[in-house]
Amino acid sequence: MKYIDEFRDGATARGLARRIVQEARPDRRYHLMEFCGGHTHAIYRHGIPNLLPASVRMIHGPGCPVCVLPIGRLDQALDLATRPEVILCSYGDMLRVPGSGGRSLLKAKAAGADIRMIYSATDALTLAQRHPDREVVFFAIGFETTTPPTALIIQQAAQLDLPNFTVFCNHVLTPPAIVHLLAAPEARELEAVPIDGFLGPAHVSVVIGSEPYERFAHDYQRPVVIAGFEPLDVMQSILMLVCQLNEGRAEVENQYTRAVTHEGNRKAQRLMADVFEPRPVFEWRGLGPIPHSALQIRERYARFDAERRFPMTERTATEPRACLCGAILRGVKKPTDCKLFDTACTPETPLGACMVSSEGACAAYYRYGRYQEVA
Amino acid sequence: MNAPPVRRPFAGRLDFEHGQVELSHGSGGRAMAQLVEELFAAAFRNPWLDQRNDQACLDLPPGRIALTTDSYVVSPLFFPGGDIGSLAVHGTVNDLAMAGARPLHLSAGFILEAGFPLADLKRIVESMAGAARAAGVSIVTGDTKVVERGKGDGVFINTTGIGVIPEGVQLSGDRARPGDCILLSGTLGDHGVAVMSQRAGLEFETNLESDSAALHELVAVMIAAAPGLRCLRDPTRGGLAATLNELAAQSGVGMHLREAAIPVRPEVAAACELLGLDPLYVANEGKLIAVCPPEDVERVLAALRAHPLGAAAALIGTVREDPHYFVTMETVFGGNRLVDWLSGEQLPRIC
Numbered sequence: 001m002k003y004i005d006e007f008r009d010g011a012t013a014r015g016l017a018r019r020i021v022q023e024a025r026p027d028r029r030y031h032l033m034e035f036c037g038g039h040t041h042a043i044y045r046h047g048i049p050n051l052l053p054a055s056v057r058m059i060h061g062p063g064c065p066v067c068v069l070p071i072g073r074l075d076q077a078l079d080l081a082t083r084p085e086v087i088l089c090s091y092g093d094m095l096r097v098p099g100s101g102g103r104s105l106l107k108a109k110a111a112g113a114d115i116r117m118i119y120s121a122t123d124a125l126t127l128a129q130r131h132p133d134r135e136v137v138f139f140a141i142g143f144e145t146t147t148p149p150t151a152l153i154i155q156q157a158a159q160l161d162l163p164n165f166t167v168f169c170n171h172v173l174t175p176p177a178i179v180h181l182l183a184a185p186e187a188r189e190l191e192a193v194p195i196d197g198f199l200g201p202a203h204v205s206v207v208i209g210s211e212p213y214e215r216f217a218h219d220y221q222r223p224v225v226i227a228g229f230e231p232l233d234v235m236q237s238i239l240m241l242v243c244q245l246n247e248g249r250a251e252v253e254n255q256y257t258r259a260v261t262h263e264g265n266r267k268a269q270r271l272m273a274d275v276f277e278p279r280p281v282f283e284w285r286g287l288g289p290i291p292h293s294a295l296q297i298r299e300r301y302a303r304f305d306a307e308r309r310f311p312m313t314e315r316t317a318t319e320p321r322a323c324l325c326g327a328i329l330r331g332v333k334k335p336t337d338c339k340l341f342d343t344a345c346t347p348e349t350p351l352g353a354c355m356v357s358s359e360g361a362c363a364a365y366y367r368y369g370r371y372q373e374v375a
Numbered sequence: 376m377n378a379p380p381v382r383r384p385f386a387g388r389l390d391f392e393h394g395q396v397e398l399s400h401g402s403g404g405r406a407m408a409q410l411v412e413e414l415f416a417a418a419f420r421n422p423w424l425d426q427r428n429d430q431a432c433l434d435l436p437p438g439r440i441a442l443t444t445d446s447y448v449v450s451p452l453f454f455p456g457g458d459i460g461s462l463a464v465h466g467t468v469n470d471l472a473m474a475g476a477r478p479l480h481l482s483a484g485f486i487l488e489a490g491f492p493l494a495d496l497k498r499i500v501e502s503m504a505g506a507a508r509a510a511g512v513s514i515v516t517g518d519t520k521v522v523e524r525g526k527g528d529g530v531f532i533n534t535t536g537i538g539v540i541p542e543g544v545q546l547s548g549d550r551a552r553p554g555d556c557i558l559l560s561g562t563l564g565d566h567g568v569a570v571m572s573q574r575a576g577l578e579f580e581t582n583l584e585s586d587s588a589a590l591h592e593l594v595a596v597m598i599a600a601a602p603g604l605r606c607l608r609d610p611t612r613g614g615l616a617a618t619l620n621e622l623a624a625q626s627g628v629g630m631h632l633r634e635a636a637i638p639v640r641p642e643v644a645a646a647c648e649l650l651g652l653d654p655l656y657v658a659n660e661g662k663l664i665a666v667c668p669p670e671d672v673e674r675v676l677a678a679l680r681a682h683p684l685g686a687a688a689a690l691i692g693t694v695r696e697d698p699h700y701f702v703t704m705e706t707v708f709g710g711n712r713l714v715d716w717l718s719g720e721q722l723p724r725i726c
Binding site: 004008009010013014017044045046047048049050051119231232346347348366367368369370371 | 635641644645648650653699701703704705706707708709710711712713715718
């Protein structure tokens with residue numbers, strides 16, 4: 001079994017690091033945002049920040065689906081899970097995230113709620129078939145990567161005419177979030193533009209292709225390089241961004257050619273379009289409401305929509321006042337700028353969005369990078 | 376065990392093919408006596424158990440006594456390379472061995488769930504007896520309780536172990552000093568990944584087997600080769616990362632690892648990659664970490680590698696001064712990172 005070592009070769013990495021140092025001018029700034037939590041994780045896990053010159057700084061974006069899910073939506077999932085007829089299932093990452101009052105799915109499970117960790121969307125469908133006497137609710141989260149599987153199981157549930165299966169849909173969309181970041185008030189102020197270029201998502205782009213990034217790369221004059229999740233992918237993409245900035249280009253380039261095409265996966269896109277439609281607006285934890293940034297289940301599949309089957313009360317929750325997650329997600333602040341970081345807010349007791357999953361900027365920094373601050 | 380001597384045979388023998396554990400098997404009556412007689416006493420047979428007392432009276436050789444206890448709740452109960460029975464022997468034997476003790480005796484406490492197949496219980500008990508025999512320890516006392524169906528997970532086992540530390544052996548987690556070398560006895564993550572490959576909802580095919588093994592003989596040759604050995608610990612739950620953080624905090628030192636030197640089987644690396652897990656945090660049941668002064672490192676490595684359980688041993692890092700007791704690592708990639716404690720349970724990542 002190979003395909004791992006090739007993308008983690010130390011000698012190649014050092015070669016790329018040398019070229020980045022050669023290309024990056026010490027007198028200019030390269031603030032590059034990796035949108036995806038997967039990239040954030042890879043950057044810290046492999047120690048990439050040490051390999052970059054001082055002028056190149058990575059800013060960790062909001063591309064962690066667990067982190068950006070608002071507490072109110074999690075509270076609604078917890079409400080669902082405590083209904084006696086419901087088996088709530090979701091991905092492992094989601095189980096630990098704290099909702100209001102320190103509740104979490106793991107704690108609710110310990111208190112007796114029937115909550116199952118699943119590894120793929122089809123497991124949810126299987127659960128519903130195995131438990132015809134129960135209501136199986138799939139707590140669906142994620143970007144465009146995890147959306148097609150959810151669409152597929154909703155179609156399959158329709159074909160099977162499953163009466164006891166619904167989806168609590170929290171799928172969100174990448175391009176509107178990036179546009180929101182560039183259009184945020186901080187970005188419009190002169191000399192406060194924090195982001196010079198983007199490392200584009202890997203798996204998300206496999207589905208949506210490189211084409212959706214072209215408009216904002218042009219409109220906002222920011223280069224985008226779609227990057228794979230392996231550390232060598234990340235290094236090469238950083239080099240490509242540095243070169244674009246030096247040359248004054250703002251194009252969409254694709255480093256992850258082994259998986260991403262210009263138009264993306266048409267079949268997956270059709271699947272999503274058949275089952276989902278954009279919500280008028282959706283709240284992102286740390287970023288606030290963003291128009292057309294999430295999906296809801298179309299009318300024709302309404303019977304598989306948990307929000308229509310069960311009475312749902314709107315839940316609003318407030319974030320801790322000192323939490324800087326919003327500014328961190330927009331690239332304006334660093335995790336260590338936050339007073340709560342490593343004091344009240346740790347991976348064991350996360351208070352803000354960026355600390356809840358290992359892909360969040362604060363959690364990744366806490367887990368892999370913290371030693372640098374005190375050294 | 377702990378049952379009255381049996382003077383007359385029971386009405387019929389226990390049905391180890393189709394029978395099940397019943398509540399009466401834990402209630403202190405004839406049914407329990409029969410289970411003890413026909414299963415536990417028969418499998419674990421030794422002079423102490425044969426006395427049928429409520430306790431074992433032991434004559435121990437001279438030296439300091441090491442005592443440890445551990446409870447086993449693994450799911451699934453049977454996995455490639457072992458089962459809860461062998462694990463319950465190896466885990467406790469290893470906890471004794473990490474102090475340099477020669478393991479001698481174990482107790483065994485069983486919590487059984489009503490309805491559990493007697494055939495499976497027999498398989499577990501026989502595996503436990505086999506592991507104890509192979510490790511040269513006797514299971515000398517024990518206890519059985521039965522809980523109602525739905526209130527247990529088949530079988531829980533607790534074992535307590537007692538061993539004797541030979542004169543002059545001083546191993547402790549607080550003895551690591553800056554400049555010391557950190558050694559690992561073999562590949563990381565085999566046990567955790569082998570167990571996970573069998574877990575419901577996650578079944579994947581692999582030829583991988585758990586590394587579950589008793590390590591006291593390996594420890595004995597290491598001590599013989601290098602009496603200056605400072606600390607030993609087996610990286611079980613929480614994996615290498617948790618164990619090194621424990622040792623660093625106990626000794627008040629930092630540790631720095633080289634990722635390229637840490638042996639991980641390609642199939643373990645691949646499974647971890649798929650599941651979004653880090654081999655540094657995956658459990659092992661037949662590996663040890665050793666800290667020794669630099670002048671001993673060649674001797675310890677040679678002793679490890681000469682033993683089948685240490686054939687893939689490697690020097691993986693060094694101890695250094697650090698007021699924050701951080702464990703850091705130079706990645707294969709050439710960067711540096713922290714190797715932190717595990718937070719919560721290691722859960723698969725979404726994307």
